[in-house]
Amino acid sequence: MKRDSVGPAVLVESLDQEGRGVAHVDGKVIFIEGALPGEVVEFASYRRKPNYEFAEARRIVRSSASRVVPRCRHFGVCGGCSMQHLEPRAQVAAKQRVLEENLARIGKVTAETMLSPIHGPTWEYRYRARFSARYVAKKGALVGFRERHSSFVADMQTCEVVPARISVLLVPLRQLIASLSIRERLPQVELAIGDAVDVLVLRVLEPPDVSDQDELRQFAAEHRVQLFLQPKGPDSMYPFFPLDAPQLQYRIPDFDLTFPFNPTDFTQVNPEINRALVRRAITLLDPQPGDRIGDFFCGLGNFSLAIARSGAQVTGIDGNPGLLQRARENAVRNGLEARCRFVERDLFAITGEDWSGLAPFDRVLIDPPRDGAIELVKAIGKSPPARIVYVSCNPATLARDAEVLVHSHGYRLAAAGVVNMFPHTSHVESVALFAMP
Numbered sequence: 001m002k003r004d005s006v007g008p009a010v011l012v013e014s015l016d017q018e019g020r021g022v023a024h025v026d027g028k029v030i031f032i033e034g035a036l037p038g039e040v041v042e043f044a045s046y047r048r049k050p051n052y053e054f055a056e057a058r059r060i061v062r063s064s065a066s067r068v069v070p071r072c073r074h075f076g077v078c079g080g081c082s083m084q085h086l087e088p089r090a091q092v093a094a095k096q097r098v099l100e101e102n103l104a105r106i107g108k109v110t111a112e113t114m115l116s117p118i119h120g121p122t123w124e125y126r127y128r129a130r131f132s133a134r135y136v137a138k139k140g141a142l143v144g145f146r147e148r149h150s151s152f153v154a155d156m157q158t159c160e161v162v163p164a165r166i167s168v169l170l171v172p173l174r175q176l177i178a179s180l181s182i183r184e185r186l187p188q189v190e191l192a193i194g195d196a197v198d199v200l201v202l203r204v205l206e207p208p209d210v211s212d213q214d215e216l217r218q219f220a221a222e223h224r225v226q227l228f229l230q231p232k233g234p235d236s237m238y239p240f241f242p243l244d245a246p247q248l249q250y251r252i253p254d255f256d257l258t259f260p261f262n263p264t265d266f267t268q269v270n271p272e273i274n275r276a277l278v279r280r281a282i283t284l285l286d287p288q289p290g291d292r293i294g295d296f297f298c299g300l301g302n303f304s305l306a307i308a309r310s311g312a313q314v315t316g317i318d319g320n321p322g323l324l325q326r327a328r329e330n331a332v333r334n335g336l337e338a339r340c341r342f343v344e345r346d347l348f349a350i351t352g353e354d355w356s357g358l359a360p361f362d363r364v365l366i367d368p369p370r371d372g373a374i375e376l377v378k379a380i381g382k383s384p385p386a387r388i389v390y391v392s393c394n395p396a397t398l399a400r401d402a403e404v405l406v407h408s409h410g411y412r413l414a415a416a417g418v419v420n421m422f423p424h425t426s427h428v429e430s431v432a433l434f435a436m437p
Helices: 088-107 170-179 210-223 271-285 304-308 321-333 352-358 374-380 395-408
Strands: 021-025 028-033 040-048 052-062 128-136 140-144 188-193 198-203 226-230 238-241 249-252 257-260 292-296 313-318 340-344 363-366 387-392 412-419 429-435
Touching: 021 040, 028 040, 088 395, 088 412, 128 170, 140 170, 170 210, 210 226, 210 238, 249 271, 257 304, 257 321, 271 304, 271 363, 271 387, 271 412, 271 429, 292 304, 304 313, 304 321, 304 340, 313 321, 321 340, 352 374, 363 374, 374 395, 387 395, 395 412, 395 429
Parallel strands: 028 052, 198 226, 292 313, 292 363, 313 340, 363 387
Antiparallel strands: 021 028, 040 052, 128 140, 128 188, 188 198, 226 238, 249 257, 387 429, 412 429
């Protein structure tokens, strides 16, 4: 990535949604990585457009009181984190501003109440991760996140956001991959941690030979992990060694719930924050015994079963048949099958007629992926529930959908707040409550 020579010192005014400092020079917006609001920095541009530039901070002339020394030795090269130089409480405040600005600018709405942020551990919090792997002749095998602005795999020896017992496996894992005959045909290692087992899923484009299999078994036994192999898509994954390891599962103790899951199933990366998020969402939804409640994008039942514990009747809707089957099994596992039913629908193509076939609902919870739920919120207008809790992983699509709910369907945005699911990244998770007047 080509960089210009160091430019003049500028005052950084704010942070953008990617955690970059924002400054102006001669009417042009400069997005500066590594710069914080209130700082005066010298920068070097690496991409120029007519109205804006992307740059990196080269020298901090005057630093922010919120600046801290990044804990990770790979910060700035590894693309996994972008905000380790900002004090954690200031990170949360910055994410809250991003949420408020998106709601105002895109949705033209303001929350009546801003909820206190949900936050927790800032290190060793990631129980899910997808590392890239690549064999490089001069460096051996690399295992880690991608480099910032690059398709190259970062040369990582440690990772501060996964548990320490996983971080110390990065170097042995590199040595393992380098020793395999298929070292150039193993592009990915996926991490999934449960209550009683740590799982590594190796993406293998060729089957390991007998010698490779011995190496894999020895690694798993020595480091007390379970290895899965994935030759093709996620459905091709299978346990390799040991075969008698405990089932992956996580718990939500407040609702006395246990969720078995498969290594490639979608689950939240941060279990402590997930537990707090479920508590917050159920408090906002306020389900009552006998209520009819829809849980859209329900996945394996993370919210559905907590709602059902209230005595409500829950319909979970999702487009992934594998996750729906897991949700049914989890309902049985937790003794809630009588209060839950699960329905397969493509929620990105749902119509008013589809909605009418599922409704009426007294209350609804929506937890979509980054694309949001625009077709669903449009369809809701056919017979709107009294209360909607919207859990979002993208403030821009939440704001877009909020505009429809408020300005087309007549809801109030009663409350909203951020959920710091991914500390040290610019990722903004949030939860919002929409209520009828």
